[in-house]
Amino acid sequence: MRIGILTGGGDCPGLNAVVRGVTKSALKHGWEVLGFREGFRGFTEGSYIQLGDHDVSGIIIRGGTILGTSNIANPFSYTLPPYGTPEHPADLSDIVRDNFKKFKLDALVAIGGDGTLSMAKKIHDMGLPVVGVPKTIDNDLSATDVTFGFDSALTIATEAVDRVHSTAESHNRVMIVETMGRYAGWIALRAGIAGGGDIILLPEIPYREQEITDAVLQRRQRGKKFSIIVVSEGARPEHGTMTSSRIVKGSPDPLRLGGVSYKIADMLDRSGLDMETRVVVLGHVQRGGEPTPFDRWLATGFGVCAAELVAEQKFGYMASFRSFGFTSVKLEEAVGQLHLVSPDSQEVRMAASVGTCFGNSSLVKPY
Numbered sequence: 001m002r003i004g005i006l007t008g009g010g011d012c013p014g015l016n017a018v019v020r021g022v023t024k025s026a027l028k029h030g031w032e033v034l035g036f037r038e039g040f041r042g043f044t045e046g047s048y049i050q051l052g053d054h055d056v057s058g059i060i061i062r063g064g065t066i067l068g069t070s071n072i073a074n075p076f077s078y079t080l081p082p083y084g085t086p087e088h089p090a091d092l093s094d095i096v097r098d099n100f101k102k103f104k105l106d107a108l109v110a111i112g113g114d115g116t117l118s119m120a121k122k123i124h125d126m127g128l129p130v131v132g133v134p135k136t137i138d139n140d141l142s143a144t145d146v147t148f149g150f151d152s153a154l155t156i157a158t159e160a161v162d163r164v165h166s167t168a169e170s171h172n173r174v175m176i177v178e179t180m181g182r183y184a185g186w187i188a189l190r191a192g193i194a195g196g197g198d199i200i201l202l203p204e205i206p207y208r209e210q211e212i213t214d215a216v217l218q219r220r221q222r223g224k225k226f227s228i229i230v231v232s233e234g235a236r237p238e239h240g241t242m243t244s245s246r247i248v249k250g251s252p253d254p255l256r257l258g259g260v261s262y263k264i265a266d267m268l269d270r271s272g273l274d275m276e277t278r279v280v281v282l283g284h285v286q287r288g289g290e291p292t293p294f295d296r297w298l299a300t301g302f303g304v305c306a307a308e309l310v311a312e313q314k315f316g317y318m319a320s321f322r323s324f325g326f327t328s329v330k331l332e333e334a335v336g337q338l339h340l341v342s343p344d345s346q347e348v349r350m351a352a353s354v355g356t357c358f359g360n361s362s363l364v365k366p367y
């Protein structure tokens with residue numbers, strides 16, 4: 001057998017551990033492995049390397065992806081030269097079909113988030129043999145309890161929340177730590193809980209400005225002269241919109257979020273609280289560097305699971321982790337519907353019960 005493997009969308013810690021897991025399992029089965037460069041770009045344009053044991057040896061601890069990735073290359077709406085432009089995207093379905101034949105592929109393993117897995121599903125709908133692996137720091141994929149990359153991002157975000165405590169306290173300041181996460185607030189929620197954030201603002205719980213200033217004021221009245229706000233990049237005011245940082249032409253979801261924390265800082269400055277505010281936007285620091293032990297473990301399991309799906313010819317499925325075990329789910333269950341934080345979930349209410357403010361008391365009730 002001959003299989004292809006690619007990493008698509010934004011990178012995250014643990015990608016190399018999956019590539020290693022798939023490749024080592026495949027080699028044990030006696031298969032050949034082609035690693036396509038830069039996600040679906042390499043697949044459509046025919047750029048790959050043949051992966052042997054030496055290529056994947058020692059990469060479990062490395063961040064990023066040895067294959068490279070692209071969050072623009074979509075074979076069904078290709079905006080890159082020589083085939084298309086953002087203005088005139090090309091449908092390269094025929095090239096995808098031909099390339100399975102040309103590279104003599106018995107299967108393709110696509111590692112990615114919602115965008116990449118949606119492309120994988122379309123390829124499977126064309127009758128081609130594909131399996132998926134769920135990647136993203138945002139942890140926003142349905143049909144798996146957790147995605148790899150999330151724990152590493154969470155660890156970095158929590159360390160940042162921990163670190164700003166001492167400087168906030170020394171200066172009697174409000175420190176705002178902004179996390180990534182796109183439309184899902186998981187990183188901010190868990191880093192906020194783990195780091196003891198006083199106020200946590202999430203896309204799923206539109207905030208009321210007055211409740212934020214009240215929470216800071218009440219802490220001050222209790223003798224706590226500083227406050228830590230952990231805000232997800234997708235957070236928005238109750239009657240407002242999310243904060244866009246840029247538009248990436250040709251990307252499956254062109255909107256990039258970021259900067260809401262500066263708006264909150266301005267609001268606090270104008271509120272008459274008379275406290276200095278500082279902002280820390282964590283950005284891509286959350287996606288860089290080595291994966292945590294949990295992510296290395298999870299990613300290895302996902303890689304082996306994906307190779308077994310291929311061995312069983314269970315195409316159109318994605319490796320998944322549920323109730324502390326590896327399993328598989330249909331790609332159609334995994335894409336389309338994002339896994340978001342529920343305001344009445346146990347963990348949100350638990351945080352509210354220890355006094356965390358979510359900026360909207362009509363949506364969040366403590367126990």
Ligand code: F6P
Nearest residue numbers: 010136137138180181182256257
């Ligand atoms: O989906 C992962 C993610 O890091 C999001 O949390 C973030 O909004 C986005 O990607 C950033 O994308 P880019 O790397 O294109 O700036």
